[in-house]
Amino acid sequence: MAEEVSSQMNSLSISETNPSSSATISLVSGDDIVFKVEPTIAKEMETVQSFIDETDGKITTIPLPNISSHDLPYVIEYCEKSIAGKITKEFEAEFVKKLNNEEVKELFLAANYLNIKKLLDFLSQVIADRIANKSVEYVRRYFGIENDFTPEEEAKLREELAWTFTGVDPDDEDEN
């Protein structure tokens, strides 16, 4: 395939500025792995694009210290599909099937950092779907939230909202 160049992994040393490759953008993950992408992909990532714009396009190697080399290929894959107009229900289902709960959150933070609206909305929906029918306890664990209600307060609230506690999935062991 002609476009395979887009998400190849290269080590930092190889990518050191070669004038002939100035058309591509190098994204450097937090663990120092370089990903070369087409400028159209960079455009999907608002944070990256504004960095390029600010330097009038002179700088094409962009450090992304908050994003790991594990997550970046997923982000790039999603952006590629998005540009190609190939984001289908099937693609999305396949895309998240590979990701466990922690990975989805990681990717969600990456999408937020890179400011990719479509990916952010999509992953919000994915996380929402994963917690939709879960118990209050499960959701606390999922987001690492401490229960700051007194037992009395919580019991009262649960009583008022008793009608919302039907059809809740049983908690499974922390899936990862």
Added chain:
Amino acid sequence: MPPTPPLLLPDHLIEEVISFLHVKSLMRLKCVSKSWNTPISDPTFVQLHLQRSQRNKNLLLTYGDYENFGFVSLPISRLLGNNTNRNTSITLSSHQLKHKECRQVIGSCNGLICLFHYTTSNSWFRVWNPATGTISDRFGHFHKPRSKLTPRTLGYTFVYDISTNNYKIVAFGYRFIKVFCFNSNVWREIQSLPDKMIIVGNQNYKGVCLDGTLIWFAFLNEIPYNDWRDTFSVVRYFIISLDLATETRREFSPPPVFDDASDVIDPSIAVLMNSLCFFYNFKRTHFVVWQMTEFGVDRSWTQLFKISYESLQVEHFFCDFYGMLSLYPLYLSENGATLILESSREDQAIIYNSIDNRVERTRITNKIDWRFSEGYFESLVPINSLKEIASG
């Protein structure tokens, strides 16, 4: 090995995520912590959730007889969803009106449903949010003298006026348009109409709402309207719109299809794909839909569909037990390809795909009346957003 602590998300991102949840899950998750309890009732979050929820379109379908009234909410996605079976049946859980002291659904706006009750001497409204399970007191009472001299009210529409952030009920009769505003808690006549002008509304005598404008189908009658004798002879059809913010009235033309008016059967209007549409049955052989691509501009009428009865697998019989065939559009998919229709002769939805000219049907086992369908989506909008009604 101790489990690694979960990755924490900042509060604003958690809000982003949970704004995609259905109301019932959200209400349950109020129990997660104090920091979750408050935002879920916060107006900004309610608004964010509303924006998301609008995409999950439902049809609100009423059922029942004199004794037992209610409605079901049917997600459009279930009609458009994987159509492997050509004909499917769906059973939905129902919301009963019996204990709400109301017998009729007027309409729905931002997840709120306006109910109506009438007796020979009195009538009232209530507003209900079925997703959060809250309902308003009775309001908008008006005595309805039986005198024939009082112009009769024909139809009510429940609307949201975005310019003033106000819910309203708009009523029309043969010579008037009245509005009930929740801020002032009174009925006010805002338009009196020329005596030959007859408002029809849509097929259910309701206005249709588009971007802060309420729209009715109407016609000019040959003789002035007389309460004693309903004699109608159409001189000319037209469309009336009422700007909810300014309360000004405009009139414009339907598409140019009335050269031979006898070919145009059961014309009416609907809002489909966020545009005003005009539809009719042509010579009892085709169903036709026009779209006004630029609102209020007569020359922007464009024909969207002309579908033969054969393609829809419907047949016209002149007269039998079921009466004449009428078709009404319920929904048009965002890409404009799939049209959901209702037929007066069937108890199931007709799902027509214009790309491959394919038809499927879905039956709802609840005894619903397809004709009185309304658009609906669930929301967290509190009843007290109707202003004084809650405190009254």
